[in-house]
Amino acid sequence: MSGDGIVIVGGGLASQRCVETLRARGYAGRLRLVCGEAELPYDRPPLSKELLAGELDEAEVGFRPARWYADQRVELIFRRAVKLDAKRRRVRLDDETELAYEDLVIATGGAPRVLPQLAQYSNVHYLRTIADARRLRTELREGARLAVIGAGFIGQEVAATASAAGAEVTIVEAAPAPLGAVLGEEIGRTLMRMHSDQGIDVRLATKLEDARGNGTVEELVLSRGGTLACDAVVVGIGVAPDSGWVGTSRLGKEGVLTDVAGRTEVPHVFAAGDVTLAFDHRVGRHRRSEHWDAAVRQGVAAARAILGERPEPAPPPSFWSDQHGVRIQYFGYADLSDEMTIEGRPADRRFAVIYTRRGKPVGALTVDDPRAFARLRKEIARADSGNSSERSNDELHPEG
Numbered sequence: 255m256s257g258d259g260i261v262i263v264g265g266g267l268a269s270q271r272c273v274e275t276l277r278a279r280g281y282a283g284r285l286r287l288v289c290g291e292a293e294l295p296y297d298r299p300p301l302s303k304e305l306l307a308g309e310l311d312e313a314e315v316g317f318r319p320a321r322w323y324a325d326q327r328v329e330l331i332f333r334r335a336v337k338l339d340a341k342r343r344r345v346r347l348d349d350e351t352e353l354a355y356e357d358l359v360i361a362t363g364g365a366p367r368v369l370p371q372l373a374q375y376s377n378v379h380y381l382r383t384i385a386d387a388r389r390l391r392t393e394l395r396e397g398a399r400l401a402v403i404g405a406g407f408i409g410q411e412v413a414a415t416a417s418a419a420g421a422e423v424t425i426v427e428a429a430p431a432p433l434g435a436v437l438g439e440e441i442g443r444t445l446m447r448m449h450s451d452q453g454i455d456v457r458l459a460t461k462l463e464d465a466r467g468n469g470t471v472e473e474l475v476l477s478r479g480g481t482l483a484c485d486a487v488v489v490g491i492g493v494a495p496d497s498g499w500v501g502t503s504r505l506g507k508e509g510v511l512t513d514v515a516g517r518t519e520v521p522h523v524f525a526a527g528d529v530t531l532a533f534d535h536r537v538g539r540h541r542r543s544e545h546w547d548a549a550v551r552q553g554v555a556a557a558r559a560i561l562g563e564r565p566e567p568a569p570p571p572s573f574w575s576d577q578h579g580v581r582i583q584y585f586g587y588a589d590l591s592d593e594m595t596i597e598g599r600p601a602d603r604r605f606a607v608i609y610t611r612r613g614k615p616v617g618a619l620t621v622d623d624p625r626a627f628a629r630l631r632k633e634i635a636r637a638d639s640g641n642s643s644e645r646s647n648d649e650l651h652p653e654g
């Protein structure tokens with residue numbers, strides 16, 4: 255033991271859960287957390303919901319007060335990692351210092367994909383950090399015209415929050431139905447109707463062609479429907495793993511490849527959260543999961559793997575989203591289904607979608623129905639435990 259201990263690079267949700275688990279399970283060595291933002295670790299879901307709406311203060315989204323890190327002997331380093339030298343077991347930071355480690359956890363999350371044609375405009379927003387939310391909040395005025403490009407869940411949540419704040423919101427989405435590849439086109443369109451019912455102008459199958467303005471975007475040129483005048487633009491077209499600093503293809507180019515326990519192919523290097531492509535034994539390949547539940551589970555798993563504990567099987571993916579006062583919840587693998595049924599009436603904004611494969615439930619999406627969600631989740635988990643074998647959970651990158 256060198257005394258260098260564990261270095262965790264990130265400072266988000268997966269890092270936080272990793273640190274908490276290490277201390278809770280008795281790790282007494284040196285623990286350093288490299289935080290890429292000038293903030294104590296905080297929770298992101300409120301950024302597009304309560305924090306953006308002004309219902310929560312910034313202090314309320316932090317995971318723990320500064321005192322907790324001191325009490326737990328977690329050294330916080332507010333720097334960005336710029337290079338990994340896995341052979342020498344060192345991480346270089348942007349102030350040229352080097353941190354030696356016994357074990358490293360990569361948990362640097364993701365960065366929003368950008369639209370280069372909007373780069374020169376000051377009223378274009380992305381939403382990933384508390385600083386982004388702070389900036390975006392200043393645009394949510396009564397009557398302000400806000401264009402949201404991309405109808406993924408973050409785009410939809412921003413649209414709902416902005417509309418509730420009195421902004422005139424237009425959603426521009428290139429696909430004929432958002433999230434169609436996962437949830438199916440019908441459900442994608444159903445979710446969009448919830449927005450149009452609340453007065454949001456929804457433009458599907460519409461691409462951004464160009465933008466015009468002098469320093470700020472004044473109008474967007476769209477592939478259908480001409481131009482769209484706006485005061486501000488929010489772009490929500492997905493997230494790319496923030497793994498550029500890792501710089502070695504052995505860890506993966508499109509995200510850091512891990513097994514179910516967060517182990518990578520490189521000794522003493524682990525990864526967790528949105529930055530990973532974790533092996534999913536149910537589909538037999540590595541998958542990205544950019545959701546809160548996965549980041550928590552993977553942060554805990556990486557800590558346990560460092561401590562030499564056996565990995566727990568990963569549950570199927572799940573997430574939630576809050577829009578227009580209703581909660582949307584999802585569990586399982588809708589994309590593997592061959593049939594779908596709807597319980598309830600989407601027009602009532604309270605319904606459940608059950609995705610089945612060969613008659614067995616594989617996924618569920620519910621809108622404003624937590625009881626149906628709990629029931630379906632159980633049914634899917636039961637069907638899943640009947641199907642799955644112990645086989646692949648311990649295997650590292652079985653497809654080579």
Ligand code: FAD
Nearest residue numbers: 264266267268290298299334335362363527528544545546
């Ligand atoms: P992050 O929380 O992104 O943390 C990564 C940290 O690493 C960041 O602080 C980043 O600055 C830092 N970093 C990056 N590069 C470096 C570097 N080189 N050196 C040092 N630090 C670095 N999920 C849900 O299931 N439901 C929701 O309702 C929901 N809402 C969301 C709303 C918003 C606005 C956002 C952005 C996400 C939401 N999510 C939601 C997703 C969820 O928050 C993420 O899956 C989760 O935060 C991922 O945790 P993470 O630790 O992997 O990454």
